[in-house]
Amino acid sequence: MAGRRDLPNIAEERGLAAHLSSDEPLSKHTSYQIGGPADFFAVVESSEQLCAWVALARELRQPFLVMGRGTNMLVADGGYRGLIIKNRCLDRTVDTASHTVHAEAGVPLARLARQMAETESRGLEWAIGIPGTVGGAVVSNAGAHGGNMAGVLRQVSILDQQGHVRNLALGELNLGYRTSRFRGTAPPREIILSADLQLVPESLTVLRERMDRYAAVRRATQPREASAGSVFKNPPDLKAGQLIDKAGLRGTSMGDAQISHKHANYIVNTGHARAEDVLQLINLVKERILRLFGVELELEIELVGEWQRDHPH
Ligand SMILES: Cc1cc2nc3c(=O)[nH]c(=O)nc-3n(C[C@H](O)[C@H](O)[C@H](O)COP(=O)(O)OP(=O)(O)OC[C@H]3O[C@@H](n4cnc5c(N)ncnc54)[C@H](O)[C@@H]3O)c2cc1C
Numbered sequence: 001m002a003g004r005r006d007l008p009n010i011a012e013e014r015g016l017a018a019h020l021s022s023d024e025p026l027s028k029h030t031s032y033q034i035g036g037p038a039d040f041f042a043v044v045e046s047s048e049q050l051c052a053w054v055a056l057a058r059e060l061r062q063p064f065l066v067m068g069r070g071t072n073m074l075v076a077d078g079g080y081r082g083l084i085i086k087n088r089c090l091d092r093t094v095d096t097a098s099h100t101v102h103a104e105a106g107v108p109l110a111r112l113a114r115q116m117a118e119t120e121s122r123g124l125e126w127a128i129g130i131p132g133t134v135g136g137a138v139v140s141n142a143g144a145h146g147g148n149m150a151g152v153l154r155q156v157s158i159l160d161q162q163g164h165v166r167n168l169a170l171g172e173l174n175l176g177y178r179t180s181r182f183r184g185t186a187p188p189r190e191i192i193l194s195a196d197l198q199l200v201p202e203s204l205t206v207l208r209e210r211m212d213r214y215a216a217v218r219r220a221t222q223p224r225e226a227s228a229g230s231v232f233k234n235p236p237d238l239k240a241g242q243l244i245d246k247a248g249l250r251g252t253s254m255g256d257a258q259i260s261h262k263h264a265n266y267i268v269n270t271g272h273a274r275a276e277d278v279l280q281l282i283n284l285v286k287e288r289i290l291r292l293f294g295v296e297l298e299l300e301i302e303l304v305g306e307w308q309r310d311h312p313h
Pocket residue numbers: 031065066067068069070071072073087105106129130131132133134135136137138139140141142143144182190191192193227228229230302
């Protein structure tokens with residue numbers, strides 16, 4: 001039976017090998033600039049390539065994960081045993097008359113938000129400061145400034161566990177606060193290939209003013225150092241950042257990882273932080289917030305890869 005070591009050979013036979021590397025440091029592909037090597041790492045630029053790689057990984061029973069821009073994940077220092085598929089599928093079709101767009105999952109969300117504003121379409125302005133892809137945004141129902149993906153999505157096209165491409169309507173996505181049917185499920189997960197968004201007409205002047213305002217809020221409130229955005233979800237009717245602040249944890253460091261002075265729900269990498277440093281801060285925060293306020297914080301970011309010891313998430 002074909003196994004892990006055959007992956008490069010079979011990829012070569014199928015014309016996929018040009019996009020493959022081995023022992024690729026994931027720190028180069030995450031906004032945290034943290035993460036050990038992936039055994040195999042493939043960059044895909046079309047949905048056909050994406051489907052072909054997923055099919056190959058499934059055939060070889062190789063653990064795999066599709067990533068966008070790595071802006072919502074903390075990858076272990078030990079890296080990832082298996083195949084990481086980086087989605088750079090960037091096709092999009094905008095219909096300016098109906099204010100709709102069909103975007104492949106690898107399209108950067110913030111760039112799409114600007115493009116849609118240029119076509120005088122309202123609905124994505126909240127996304128201008130979010131550094132991930134359309135696919136990653138569907139997975140966590142990304143949102144900000146009162147908007148989110150659920151407000152604009154019509155349907156997504158997926159590759160299901162059986163290898164079939166099919167469409168899922170908005171109501172089938174189970175979108176909630178930073179969650180969807182795609183989050184937290186054990187592999188093999190469904191893969192998002194593209195999304196159809198419906199926006200509404202609005203003047204460019206209004207949209208520009210709104211985007212400038214949102215960008216200014218981000219500059220004023222969010223740290224500049226490497227991060228993956230907010231680490232914890234806000235508990236119902238509470239702000240995780242405020243609880244962390246009240247607990248006196250702002251500025252706490254572990255190695256080069258630090259609970260940001262500027263925004264206590266961010267843990268930033270001030271230099272050469274290790275994933276273990278960030279994880280220790282995460283566990284410290286969780287333990288302290290539970291003890292002081294009886295609140296169990298839930299992670300917004302995802303932990304990926306091979307960790308030295310069991311972690312409670
Ligand atoms: C400075 C900063 C600010 C941020 N601000 C916000 C904010 O305001 N609001 C917010 O919601 N988020 C925010 N984020 C978090 C992050 O940008 C979003 O969650 C984004 O949607 C993640 O997209 P990504 O492509 O980077 O996903 P990744 O981190 O690459 O992946 C996240 C998860 O999605 C899965 N995934 C990715 N693509 C696919 C696909 N095509 N099919 C199936 N699964 C897939 C991955 O396997 C992984 O499980 C911020 C991050 C940073 C660094």
